[in-house]
Amino acid sequence: MHAFDVLGDPVRRRILELLVDGEQTSGSLTTAIQAEFGISQPAVSQHLRVLRDSGFASVRAEGVRRLYVVNAAPLQEIDIWLEQFRRFWNHHLDALATELARGKRERRKATEEKRAK
Structure with a gap:
């Protein structure tokens, strides 16, 4: 999936905004996104999967919790592309x-x- 396709979705942009301040559990992300967008837990999980698969976020297990963090590399690629504008x-x-x-x-x-x- 192209970077702009990933970032074209407001839910995924919001998840990245929430991750800017540091690692977040999947539960805290789900709670925040459900409150703001009114979508189901499986829908939030799908957005998290897209962010992981596209390289915008990574996840690590800590016991039963899953902690998500922003990956800067795809954002740097977008920054380079935006330079011309x-x-x-x-x-x-x-x-x-x-x-x-x-x-x-x-x-x-x-x-x-x-x-x-």
Whole structure:
């Protein structure tokens, strides 16, 4: 399955978001996904299987628990592919950074002026 096919599903994207902070048990992932999407445990298991089979996540057994974690390699491949499109948004992000810095400078100057009075 192509990486964008894997990430095209909102349930799988959400599972990866939950895994960003570190390992999660299959039970905790299932509980969170069922609450958010209203799908069955077997459906969540199928999404986890797709993430494992496509290399986006790996699982390790710890007793009877299964712990899932994100694998960075497929995400790096997507990042490389996206590189060709970054020119469309990087200048906007640079402009935003400039405006944020300008606003911070102006707030700091105003605070200093108030203290001086």
